[in-house]
Structure formats: structure tokens, C-alpha cells
Amino acid sequence: MDTEQRLRDAAEKLALTLSQGGMQKTTARVMTALLYTEQESMTAADLRDQLAISSGAVSAAVKQLIPLGLIERVPAPGSRRDHYRFRRGAWASLMSQQNAILQVMVAAAEEGLDAAGDEGATARRLHEMKDFYAYMAEQLVPLIDTWREKYAAQHG
Incomplete structure (x- = not known):
């Protein structure tokens, strides 16, 4: 199994644990996808495609995670799309x-x-x-x- 797949599996395992602890499952999956990615940031479309969820589900998760301080919206030069990353600290x-x-x-x-x-x-x-x-x-x-x-x- 390659590193990328192992990271995705670990992310899904953590998301399941977080959802069992009360976090909405999709929110947990978006958070862990951003935590475990090797990419500096991901777009909503990246998250949608990787997690096989709707754009609305990504949007709802982002709206929950940003105020918690877990993720942040970041500028991406040359891109018109919003980019998100797991927040340092x-x-x-x-x-x-x-x-x-x-x-x-x-x-x-x-x-x-x-x-x-x-x-x-x-x-x-x-x-x-x-x-x-x-x-x-x-x-x-x-x-x-x-x-x-x-x-x-x-x-x-």
C-alpha cells in the first residue's frame, strides 16, 4: 500500500473516531483530509472529489471548522477558488x-x-x-x- 493511501486510511479512521465522539461525520472527514494531506492546501473541489461528497457538504463542513480555528481559508496566487488548509496552532x-x-x-x-x-x-x-x-x-x-x-x- 502506498503512502498516500495509508494517509487516507489513517484520516478516515480518525474521522470515524471523531464522529463517534460527536462531530458530524462529514465535518470530521473534511478536517482529517486537510490534516493528513501532503498538499499545502486543498480546494473545495479537491475535498469533494477525494471524499466523494457534495459541494454543499464541503461548504457546511468548512463553515463549522473555520470558526473552531481548525482550518483556514488561504490565498492561492493565480487561483480564483478558495483554498483551505489545516491551521498551524x-x-x-x-x-x-x-x-x-x-x-x-x-x-x-x-x-x-x-x-x-x-x-x-x-x-x-x-x-x-x-x-x-x-x-x-x-x-x-x-x-x-x-x-x-x-x-x-x-x-x-
């Missing part, structure tokens, strides 16, 4: 977005505690929830910053 950006979710969970726990008070089983569970998510939010930002510094030092 995408993983750290994606994880940074999780911080907002952590803050939402802290706020939800605080709202529950306001309603439940500080005593009882509900309060005990909500305090644990609040403390856990507050701790994770506190640790996430410096962890991502440290990773970015380490990566930049190793890879320039």
Missing part, C-alpha cells in the same frame, strides 16, 4: 476554546448553589463541580502557554 486554539466551556460549567454550579444553598447532597455535588471546573480553568491557560513556548522553541 489549531490544537492549542481548540483547547483554549475549552476554557470558555469550563467557565460556563463554573457559572452553572454557582447558579445551582445559589438555588440549593450550602448544605445538603445537592450542594455537596455542586461544590465539587464548581471546584473541579474552576481548577481546570485555572490550570488550562498556563498549560497551553507552556506548550506553545516549548513547541516554538523546538520547531521555530
Whole structure:
């Protein structure tokens, strides 16, 4: 089996895993196609042809992936088509977005505690929830910053 086919197989395997985790299957396939390609960028037509999906499906996937910071639209001199590539730093950006979710969970726990008070089983569970998510939010930002510094030092 050649390298290109092995990369496509690996991409499909990851896409299946991501879709089992809740990402729409087509979105996962577009993301992994851009992650595993040896091309610098791909057009919507490239993605459509490689994945055997409709242009509308590619468009919908792109509309989901760009705001997440996983892919980006890039200029291609001499081409009138949009080109997309997997974004450098995408993983750290994606994880940074999780911080907002952590803050939402802290706020939800605080709202529950306001309603439940500080005593009882509900309060005990909500305090644990609040403390856990507050701790994770506190640790996430410096962890991502440290990773970015380490990566930049190793890879320039």
C-alpha cells in the first residue's frame, strides 16, 4: 500500500473516531483530509472529489471548522477558488476554546448553589463541580502557554 493511501486510511479512521465522539461525520472527514494531506492546501473541489461528497457538504463542513480555528481559508496566487488548509496552532486554539466551556460549567454550579444553598447532597455535588471546573480553568491557560513556548522553541 502506498503512502498516500495509508494517509487516507489513517484520516478516515480518525474521522470515524471523531464522529463517534460527536462531530458530524462529514465535518470530521473534511478536517482529517486537510490534516493528513501532503498538499499545502486543498480546494473545495479537491475535498469533494477525494471524499466523494457534495459541494454543499464541503461548504457546511468548512463553515463549522473555520470558526473552531481548525482550518483556514488561504490565498492561492493565480487561483480564483478558495483554498483551505489545516491551521498551524489549531490544537492549542481548540483547547483554549475549552476554557470558555469550563467557565460556563463554573457559572452553572454557582447558579445551582445559589438555588440549593450550602448544605445538603445537592450542594455537596455542586461544590465539587464548581471546584473541579474552576481548577481546570485555572490550570488550562498556563498549560497551553507552556506548550506553545516549548513547541516554538523546538520547531521555530
